[in-house]
Amino acid sequence: MREHYHEQLDGIRDQLVTMTKLVADAMGRATHALLDADLAAAESVIASDTDIDVVADQVEAEALDLIALQAPVASELRTLVGALRMSATLERMGDLAEHLAQIARNNYPSSAVPPELTATIREMGDLAVRLVFEDGDIIANLDVEHALRMETEDDRMDELQRELMARLLADDWPHSVETAIEMAMAVRFYERFADHSVSVARRIVHQATGQRPERIEQA
Amino acid sequence: MREHYHEQLDGIRDQLVTMTKLVADAMGRATHALLDADLAAAESVIASDTDIDVVADQVEAEALDLIALQAPVASELRTLVGALRMSATLERMGDLAEHLAQIARNNYPSSAVPPELTATIREMGDLAVRLVFEDGDIIANLDVEHALRMETEDDRMDELQRELMARLLADDWPHSVETAIEMAMAVRFYERFADHSVSVARRIVHQATGQRPERIEQA
Numbered sequence: 001m002r003e004h005y006h007e008q009l010d011g012i013r014d015q016l017v018t019m020t021k022l023v024a025d026a027m028g029r030a031t032h033a034l035l036d037a038d039l040a041a042a043e044s045v046i047a048s049d050t051d052i053d054v055v056a057d058q059v060e061a062e063a064l065d066l067i068a069l070q071a072p073v074a075s076e077l078r079t080l081v082g083a084l085r086m087s088a089t090l091e092r093m094g095d096l097a098e099h100l101a102q103i104a105r106n107n108y109p110s111s112a113v114p115p116e117l118t119a120t121i122r123e124m125g126d127l128a129v130r131l132v133f134e135d136g137d138i139i140a141n142l143d144v145e146h147a148l149r150m151e152t153e154d155d156r157m158d159e160l161q162r163e164l165m166a167r168l169l170a171d172d173w174p175h176s177v178e179t180a181i182e183m184a185m186a187v188r189f190y191e192r193f194a195d196h197s198v199s200v201a202r203r204i205v206h207q208a209t210g211q212r213p214e215r216i217e218q219a
Numbered sequence: 220m221r222e223h224y225h226e227q228l229d230g231i232r233d234q235l236v237t238m239t240k241l242v243a244d245a246m247g248r249a250t251h252a253l254l255d256a257d258l259a260a261a262e263s264v265i266a267s268d269t270d271i272d273v274v275a276d277q278v279e280a281e282a283l284d285l286i287a288l289q290a291p292v293a294s295e296l297r298t299l300v301g302a303l304r305m306s307a308t309l310e311r312m313g314d315l316a317e318h319l320a321q322i323a324r325n326n327y328p329s330s331a332v333p334p335e336l337t338a339t340i341r342e343m344g345d346l347a348v349r350l351v352f353e354d355g356d357i358i359a360n361l362d363v364e365h366a367l368r369m370e371t372e373d374d375r376m377d378e379l380q381r382e383l384m385a386r387l388l389a390d391d392w393p394h395s396v397e398t399a400i401e402m403a404m405a406v407r408f409y410e411r412f413a414d415h416s417v418s419v420a421r422r423i424v425h426q427a428t429g430q431r432p433e434r435i436e437q438a
Contacts, residue, residue, distance in 0.1 A: 064300060071290040081283060081303075088307075169397050178388050180396045181403040188404070 020136035031125025033104035045101035239355035250344025252323035264320035369420035
């Protein structure tokens with residue numbers, strides 16, 4: 001019974017890692033759809049969001065079953081509640097990739113991104129994919145050191161956000177108001193995505209140590 | 220022991236109702252700050268977001284204690300997990316009110332809202348406050364009928380969103396790109412807030428019946 005229980009705990013961890021891969025894949029395709037006006041890529045991100053939701057529902061159902069049936073002790077309860085939280089966060093990250101794909105689809109056959117913003121959006125997209133892949137490593141290895149480093153790794157996203165917003169708000173913005181609004185939304189989605197990826201890493205710190213990351217950093 | 224346990228469950232429900240009141244209050248003040256360029260109101264919403272977070276943390280801690288100590292049966296586990304979810308959602312609704320207050324603060328001493336959009340934003344704000352007050356009633360009375368009605372009550376928010384976006388995107392938009400971006404963000408925050416308020420109502424349906432709202436509606 002206990003052995004089966006630990007297999008179930010491992011299974012939940014594997015499903016969370018699977019979610020990070022699905023989300024990374026969705027985010028990569030969403031950025032590609034946005035930059036290259038690839039309608040098929042946009043549609044595939046929108047369609048495959050259901051796959052992410054299905055895994056999230058499985059994680060939730062299994063974690064709740066284990067909580068109800070096994071009356072887990074403190075550290076195991078933390079793991080299970082952490083899994084519930086992380087799956088909810090990863091599901092929201094998938095939704096953000098889907099929102100980006102919707103912007104791409106709305107603009108088809110044009111690209112949603114004006115040429116002078118392409119490099120910045122590409123870097124935001126690459127960084128977003130890297131951050132959620134890091135979440136996957138951190139979850140798979142319960143890697144607290146790595147999780148703590150994530151705290152600063154999204155700083156670059158904030159820089160890119162400021163840079164892009166300054167362009168949108170410049171007096172000589174040469175494009176439409178609609179394009180400015182869509183780019184502002186896109187930037188917000190990338191920035192939220194990065195925030196969520198850091199919060200996943202924080203959950204692992206909490207799960208592994210029972211402490212909040214800010215306390216460990218100060219220590 | 221069991222009696223104390225049921226008191227604790229009631230206490231968690233009361234704290235969720237308190238959260239709905241705090242969030243309604245924050246949303247009301249945020250809309251006022253936005254429309255009337257009231258800096259003190261904006262600052263108070265931003266400062267009081269911590270109060271909402273504190274209650275959310277209490278709900279989380281108490282719900283997890285009860286799950287760990289009482290090994291609750293199916294319907295009680297659903298209540299406790301539902302409380303975790305609802306407190307997370309209400310916390311995010313508080314964050315959305317805070318984002319609106321930040322827009323108000325950024326524009327001070329001007330109003331963030333151009334005069335011709337005032338009536339629409341006011342209606343969105345009033346509707347948002349009403350929806351979260353309804354959440355409070357639904358939680359306090361476990362009112363499934365009322366919760367099911369919420370499904371259509373945010374339709375008006377979607378209408379207002381479309382109406383306002385059409386104005387921002389009209390060829391003769393007379394204001395700056397920055398104002399358009401801020402209004403588009405504000406509209407998005409109101410719309411997300413309404414979505415979250417519906418999701419709180421859905422949780423109560425699930426908690427009271429063990430079924431998802433869409434299944435009950437079909438029945």
